Amino acid sequence: MFSTDRYVTRGVNEVVPIELQRMLWSILEKRQVRGDQLDHLQIFELSAEWVDGEPLQKVLNRQEQPFHEEVIYVDHTENLAIGVTVWIIDSGEYSTALLAEEY
Secondary structure: OOOOEEEEOHHHHHHOOHHHHHHHHHHHHHHHHHOOOOOOEEEEEEEEEEEOOEEEEEEEEEEOOOOEEEEEEEOOOOOOOOOEEEEEEEOOOEEEEEEHHHO
16 A cells, blocks of 8 residues: 555645655555555644744644554755645555645
């Protein structure tokens, strides 16, 4: 899963910085290496959290089957994505990152 051709919708390109897009794909790659069983639908909820007056990008990755929920913090992101939900869906032939409202 998630190892075939990858596509990103216009909506994701408009609101999610490219460095953060790469990070989302990287999270899935790391989970595969870890041996996690991945659902074909991965949900990423993007927000910000302030620590010592500095904003950190907060990424909540979750899936339904099997249930998984994990929070990742990214501290070297120039542009934060706040209040954005990205779905990455694996069709078996390719994977697509899209905004929830684009489905």
